[in-house]
Amino acid sequence: MLTFTIRRLFMAIPTLLFISLIIFLILDLAPSDPTASLPLTIPPEVRAEIRASLGLDEPIHIRFALWLQQFFVNEPLNLIEQWTGLTIGDGDRTRVISWQTRSPVVDIIAQRMPQTLWVVGTAYVVGILIALPIGIYSAYRQYSIFDQAGTFITMVGFSVPPFFSGVLVIVIFAVQLGWFPSVYDTTHVVVDWDSFVVQLKQMILPVMVLALQITSQISRFMRASMLDNLNQDYVRTARAKGLTESVVVMVHVLRNSMIPVVTVIALGVPQVFGGAIITEQVFKVNGLGHLLIGAIQGGDIPTVQTLTFIFAVLIVLFNLIADVLYGILDPRIRYD
Amino acid sequence: MKLRHLMLGAAAAFALAPVAAMAERGSDGQLNIIYWQAPSTLNPYLSGGTKEVESASLVLESMARFDSDGNLVPFMAEDIPTVENGGVAEDLTSITWTLREGLLWSDGTPVTANDAVFTWEYCTHPEGGCAQASYFDGVESVEALDDRTVRVNFAAPKPFPYTAFVGSESPIIQAAQFADCLGAAAPECTEANFGPIGTGPFVVEEFRPNDVITFVANEHYRNPDQPAFARVVFKGGGDAASAARSVLETGEFDYAWNLQIDPTLLAEMEANGIGTVVTAFGTSVERLHLNQFNPDPALGDARSTAEGGPHPFLTNPVIGQAMSMAIDRALLVEIGYGAGGQPTCNVLPAPALYASTANDGCLTQDIAGANALLDEAGIVDSDGDGVREYEGTPLRVLYQTSTNAVRQDTQALIKQWWAEIGIDAELRNIDASVFFGGDPASPDTFQKFYADVEMYTNNFAGVDPEAYMANWRCNEIPGPDTQWQGSNIQRFCSEEYDALVTEMSQTAPLEERGRLAREMNDMLMQSYSIIPLIHRGGVSAHANSLGGVRMSDWDSELWNIAEWYRIDE
C-alpha cells in the first residue's frame, strides 16, 4: 500500500504539470481582458498601460514559466519563511499577484478558506450525517412510504438549483419570519456563547441549502449500495446464523455498503474546498467559490489559474485517498 | 461663482440638503453598506472600477468634490480656485490650490503640498499602469509653492481645469506611505493599497479584497463632530436583487448601491416602508450606434474600416431618423429601467447647461411618420418581402449588444418596431467581458463593430463634456492601424464637427462652452449616426433610518458620508 501510494504520488507530478499547462493555455485563449470591467470613461491608452503593467505583453511561454516559478518556488519559500521566521536568500521574490486586487493570490485564498470550510464543510458533514440514516432506512424498507418520501425529497434536492432554493429560504426565513440573517457576515468572530449563536444563525440558511443537495446525492448512493448488499447471499447467511436484525443490517450490510459510499464522500471533499459558487453568491458568504467567479468575471488570470490548479491538486489527491480507502475498507483489493 | 450658478438648474430635481444632525463623532454606532460588487482594492489609481473608487472615497479625499447638483465643494482645499479669485491663471494654463489649514492625515501627520506633487508623480509614472491617468492629461507639472499651496501647470490653456485632484477618482495619497510604491513596484505595496492613509472621515480597520471592509471613524477628521458613525461595514457579494432585499425588506443594511433590477420588483420592495430608493442622473446614455462604414463580412479585414467604404444605407440620415422615430423610449424605460431611466434624445443630456432641447421630438413614438418619411424619400419595399430597399440594398441590419436581460428585452422591442417600418433586424448578444474587452484579436468587441447597429451605455466622468465630445472627431475612428483603439465607435466624420471641438478647447466662458457642446450634440443627433435611447441614472436605496444621503452621479455616491447620521425613531 505504501509503495503504491508513493508511486501514485510521483505519477501525479507530471499529471499536475500538464494540467497547469492546459489551464494556462485555456485561460490564455479565452477572450478575457482584465480591463474590460473598468468604466468606459477610462481611455484605451490607459488600458494599454494597465495591461502592460500586468505583464500581459510578454509572450505566453515567459508568462507560464513565470507563474511556475512563482507558484512552485517562490510561494513555498515564502510560506517557509513565514512559518520559521528565517530569511532564505535575499527574501525578495515576486509572488503570484492577483490582477484585480494587486495582492498575493495565496494570501487571499488563505483569507477565504475559513468561510468556505466553515459553511460548505459544515454543510457537507451535516449532509452526510442526514444522508446515511435516510439511505440505510430507505433501502431497508424499500418502497415504503418513508422510502417514497425520501425519493421525492432527494429528487427535489437534485433538481432544484440553489439560486432558487437559496432565495426561497431567504424569502421565508429572513424576510417573512425574520429568524435568520440573509447576509453572511464574514468578519464575525466567535468569542463566547452569544457570538456562537450568531454564527450558528447566519450559517443555518446556507448550510441548509447546500446540505439538501449533498443529502440528496449521498443518500441515493447509500440507498443503492445498501440495496445491492441487502440481496446478497451473505446477508441470508447472517440471518441464518440467528443474528439480530440490527446486527445483520448495521454490521453485515452497512459495512459492505459503506465501501463505495466512503469513496464517493472522499471524492466530494475537493468540492468542499472549491466552495459553492452559487450558494456563496446568494448568501454573500465570500468564500473560494465567490473568489473564483469574481476572478473569472474580472479577467484575473493569475487568481483563476492558481485556484483551479489548487483544485486540480486536491482532486488528484483525494482520488488517491479514495483509492487507498478502498484498499483499507475492502480486503479483496490489494495494491502491490 | 459662475460655475456654481450655472449648475443650479439641475438642483431642482433634488431635495435640499437635510439639516445636519448635531451629533458627536461616533455617536450613531455602525453603518452597514452593501455593494454587491465588492471592492478589490482601496487604491483607486490601481483600479478604475466604480466600486473601488467609491469605497476609497471614505478614506481618500481630493481638493474638491462635486455635490449632488454637480457643484464643486471644497474638501481638502480652502476654496475653489477661479479666474475671478486668481486661483486660475488668466491664460488658463495653471490652477493653484490652497490646502486647508491644519489638515492632518489619519495617522496624525500634516498634509503638505508635497503629497499632491507625489500623487501626480505616482499616477503619471510610465510603468505604474495608473487607471486614472486621464485626470492628469495635459498636466505639464505639479509644483509645491509652499507647504499648503499646489500649482498645477498645463501644457496648453485648459478652459476647464478641475480635473487633477478633483473628484473621487483623483484623490491625494500620502507621499510617506506610497514613497516606495512608484511604477512597477505599485502592486507590491499590498498593505498600502489595502489600507491607504487619507484625510477622509473614516480609517480602514480591515480590508478583505472582494469581500468586506470595516472602517472606523478618523479621529483626526477636520470636522470634530463628524462622522456621526463610529464604524462602517462595507460588505460585498451577491447580486443587485439580494442587495436591494437586504435594505428594503430585511433591513440588515442601511445603504445599497447600483440596484439595476426589474423596476416593478424594486417598487414592490420599497412598498415595505423600511427603506427608500434614490436615484441620481449623471451623463450615462444608453444609445444605438449606427455604423457609418460597411461591416459586410465579404469585405474580410476591411469591414468597418475606411478601406471598406461607407455603409450602403445607414449613412443616409433619413433612414436613421425613421429608425429613431419608430422607438417608444418611454416604454423601454418602463420595462427595463423604472426610476433609473428617463427617455432622452441627446447623447449629452446633462449637466443642464449642455443639454440641448432641439431634438425632443423623438420622445414620442411615430411609426406612421417614420413610414411616411421613408416612403417620401423613395425608400420602399419594391419586391414585397416586407423589407424596404435603399438603392437596391434591402434594409437588413445586424444589431448587437452585450449580454444582459434588459438589453435583450430592448433589442426585441426595437426589432419589432423596426419591422413595422420595413427594417429587418437580426439580433446578437455578446458576453460583456468580450464585447467591452478590447482584445484586438477578437472580432466581437464593440470597437471593431462588425455589425450595423450596436447598443451600450457610455458616459463621462465629472461635469465637463469637452473630452467626451472630442470622442467623435474623425481621427478617433478605430481601425487596424490603431489596434482598434479610438472612441468614435460609429465612425462619424465631419470637418465641421472637428472644428467645433477645436473651438471648444480654446473657449473658457461657460455659456459659450455650453453653446458649443449643444451644437456638437445636435450635429451628432441630426446625422442620426447615434440614436440616444435612455438617460440612465444610478439607483441606490437607503434605510429610512439613515439621514443625510445626497446621492450624486457626478462624484462618488458616498461623497458626503461624513454628514450621514442615524435618524432616531
Place this chain on the structure above:
Amino acid sequence: MFDTAQRKKLVSVNGLKMYFPIHTGLLRRHTGDVKAVDDVSFDIYEGETLGLVGESGCGKSTCGRAVLRLYDPTAGTIEVDGTDISTTSQSGLRKMRPVMQMVFQDPQASLNPRMSVADIIGEPLREHTKKSKAERLDRIYELMDAVGLNRDFANRYPHEFSGGQRQRIGIARALALNPKFIVCDEPIAALDVSIQAQVVNLLEDLQSELGLTYLFISHDLSMVRHIADRVAVMYLGKVVELAPREGLYDDPKHPYTVALLSAVPEPDPAAHDSANRVILQGDVPSPSNPPQGCNFCTRCPKVMDICKQLDPEFREIEPGRFVACHLYNQ
C-alpha cells in the same frame, strides 16, 4: 429401504405455501402472486437425507429457505424438532437457529467479504453461546479441522480461498452451533466437478459423525442418488413425487420424474444410444400464472382430460411412496 414408520420425525412440513406478491402499475397495486411454493408437504426423519430435486426455477431453493423461515411463508406449518416455527417471530426464531442451519449454493456470495474466516465461523458462537474468546477460538479451530481447513487460514478473507475451500468455510460456519438439521441448498452447484465429490463426501462424513439430518437441494440427479435416502421431486412449486431413493430411481411413477430421470447422462455409450428418452415439449409455465388443473398438464406426455380440470391430490400409493398424478387415482 428404511422402515420409516419407526423413526422419529425431525422436520414436518405441511401445506407450505410461499407466494411472492406482484405489484404493477403506477400505484404498485397488488395484481397477482408468484407461487414459488404451492402447497408442499413432507417429513424428514432424524438422521436421514431428503433430496429435493427439480428444474431450476421450480421453487426448491425457496422451499428450502422457507423451511428455515428465511422467508415468511404465506401458509402452512413447519415443525422442526417438535416446535412449530411457521409463525414464530424473528426474535423467537433466533433461539431456534442453533438447531437448524443452511449451507448455501454460492460459497463466494454467501460469505461476507469483509470478515475473516475466524469471524465468519465465530460470529454465531458469539451470538448464541457464552464462550470466552479463547474457547471460541478453540471451537473455530476444531471446526476448521473437521471440515479439512488449515488452521493457519483463520485470519484470511473469503476471497483468498478457492471455491471448494469457501464451501468448507460455509459448512464449518453452519456446524458451529451443533445443529441437528441442515438445509444444503445446491451446495455443490457452483463447484468444479472434481471438488464436488470432496464436498459431498465431507457432508456424508459429517452426517455419520454428528448424526445430522439434511435437506439436500439439487438439480443433479446422480448426486442426489448418491447422498439421499429419500427423494422429493418438485415441479412448478409442487412436490409431484416423494419416494425412497431406490424406488424412485428404479421405478419412477410420475411422468415428470420419468422424463427427468431419462435426461440423466448415461456414462455407457451403448446404453446412451438405446436409452428411451422422454423429451418434454414446450416451456415451464410461469409460476405467476400456472395452468388450470395439474401443473404438468401442459407438457405431460400422458395427459388426460381430467388433468386439465382437476389438480391431482398428493397421495400415498404405496407405503412410503407419494405421487400427485391422476394416472394413479383410479
